[in-house]
Amino acid sequence: MAVYHEPALLEETIDLLVTDLGGTYIDATFGGGGHTRGILSRLGKKGRVIAFDVDDNSRRVAEDLSSTDNRLSFVQKNFSYIDDIRKEGPFSGFLFDLGVSSYQIDSEEGFSYRRNERLDMRLDRKLGTSAYEVVNSYSADELADVFFKYAEEPRSRALARAILKARETGRVETTAQLAAVMSRVCGGSAGTLSRLFQAIRIEVNGELDSLKAGLDAAVDLAAIGARIAVISYHSLEDRIVKEKFKYEAASCICPPEAIICTCGKTARVKVLTRKPIVPGEAEIKRNRRARSAKLRVAEKIS
Numbered sequence: 001m002a003v004y005h006e007p008a009l010l011e012e013t014i015d016l017l018v019t020d021l022g023g024t025y026i027d028a029t030f031g032g033g034g035h036t037r038g039i040l041s042r043l044g045k046k047g048r049v050i051a052f053d054v055d056d057n058s059r060r061v062a063e064d065l066s067s068t069d070n071r072l073s074f075v076q077k078n079f080s081y082i083d084d085i086r087k088e089g090p091f092s093g094f095l096f097d098l099g100v101s102s103y104q105i106d107s108e109e110g111f112s113y114r115r116n117e118r119l120d121m122r123l124d125r126k127l128g129t130s131a132y133e134v135v136n137s138y139s140a141d142e143l144a145d146v147f148f149k150y151a152e153e154p155r156s157r158a159l160a161r162a163i164l165k166a167r168e169t170g171r172v173e174t175t176a177q178l179a180a181v182m183s184r185v186c187g188g189s190a191g192t193l194s195r196l197f198q199a200i201r202i203e204v205n206g207e208l209d210s211l212k213a214g215l216d217a218a219v220d221l222a223a224i225g226a227r228i229a230v231i232s233y234h235s236l237e238d239r240i241v242k243e244k245f246k247y248e249a250a251s252c253i254c255p256p257e258a259i260i261c262t263c264g265k266t267a268r269v270k271v272l273t274r275k276p277i278v279p280g281e282a283e284i285k286r287n288r289r290a291r292s293a294k295l296r297v298a299e300k301i302s
Contacts, residue, residue, distance in 0.1 A: 007034030007097065008231055008290035012277050014038045016297045017229045022046035023092025028079035028214055030058045033065055035095055040071055047071060050088060052079045054124035078124065080213035082221065090223035096214060099233040100201070112197065116176035121201045131200050135172050140164050150199035150208075150236060159185045159196070198234065211237060215244045219268060222300040228269070229297045238276065238294050245271045245298045269298040 007013075013035065018025070021044040027036045030051035039049050048071040051062055062074035075085065079096065100123065121131035134146070143160035147153040162185045163172060172178050179193055186192050202208060218228045232238040247253070251267040276294035284291045 006287045006290075007031075007038065008283070008287065008293035009277060009279060009295045010034065010038050013095065013229050013231065013295060014042055016272065016295075017093045017095055017227050018042040019225065019227060020047075020092040023223075023226075024088065024090070025049050025093045025095070026082060026091055026218070027051040027095050027097075028082065028218075029053060029095075029097045030062055030074065031055075031097065032058070033061050035097055036062075036065070036072065039093075039095070040069060043071065045071075048073065050075060050085060052077055052082065054078050056125075078210055080210040080217075082214055082217040086221055089221055091221050091226055092223060093227045094218040094222060094229070096211070096218075096228075096230045098207070098211065098231060098237050112175065116174055118174055119172070119178060121197075121204045123205050127205065129204060131204050132171075132173065134200055134203055135163060135178060136167060146203045147196060147199050150202045151195045152235070153186065153196065153199070155186050202234075202236075208236060208240060211240055212244075215241065219244075219248055219300070224300055224302070226300045227272070227297055228300070229295065231293050231295050233292045233294075238296070241296050242276075245269060245296060248298065266302055268300065268302050270301050272297045272299055 018039060021042065023043070025039050025043075025047070027039065027049055030036055030053035033051070036049050036051050040047075043049075050073045052075050053059065053062070054076060059074060059076050062072065066072040066074060075081075077084070082094075119131040119135055134143075138146070140157070140160040143163055144156040147156035147159055153159065159182065162181050163178075166172050166177070166181050172181065175197075178197075179188070182188075182193055182196050186196065215228075215230070222228060230241045232241055248269040249267050249271050251265065252261045252263055253265050254261050254263045273296045276296050278295070279287075279290045279293055
């Protein structure tokens with residue numbers, strides 16, 4: 001079975017992540033398995049990867065790969081459930097490649113404005129709320145909140161009102177119908193539509209809450225010297241990662257005016273990327289979907 005997703009920042013990620021050739025690594029977002037293959041190629045015979053993903057297609061790719069490489073195990077769950085496998089540790093590294101894979105974007109699940117499909121956007125089809133329900137049942141205030149929080153859209157209220165007006169004449173059922181409403185209010189540029197669709201996807205899948213839970217578990221479960229690598233594609237995701245690493249790297253969180261430290265906090269990680277690593281021109285030319293990728297890495301120290 002072929003890999004359907006070219007991983008972003010592959011070499012940079014593997015170089016920083018893999019430090020123990022016999023260690024156990026968590027690929028929290030297996031996707032098409034590109035990063036997992038990269039990790040396995042560096043590991044020795046005793047090394048292994050435990051991969052997480054909710055997508056059935058990812059499960060099939062993982063089963064195909066594990067049939068020829070028994071160093072791979074697959075867990076069909078969201079990475080917010082990483083803590084469930086703590087007994088499999090100690091863990092030498094964690095990788096989070098956020099967002100959705102190229103396969104999912106190109107699938108018929110209504111992720112992209114570029115294809116006319118029924119609105120869905122669920123990464124896990126067992127989730128109760130799809131993009132269809134968000135667009136057709138949320139109030140104006142709820143819709144505006146989604147677009148303002150997750151897309152930082154200044155015209156969020158006007159956009160929400162336009163969607164409610166469109167619902168007066170029938171349901172907004174397809175990606176094309178939704179894109180047409182968005183274009184009338186916010187313009188039809190690819191960047192704008194992509195950002196607004198992404199906001200709905202984040203709401204449907206609870207992606208930011210899952211990220212926080214996954215990062216908490218990774219810092220807790222990482223062995224001393226283990227690396228935690230996160231590739232983000234959205235400013236809010238990157239901000240969460242940056243602030244989490246900053247907090248965990250701080251040895252004191254007392255207010256600046258405090259004369260004596262009373263918080264009792266100790267630094268648990270060392271941040272290895274002062275600024276995020278981004279793709280070079282050659283990679284962006286080869287893989288346009290990598291253009292917004294940002295890689296941050298931290299190392300567990302206590």
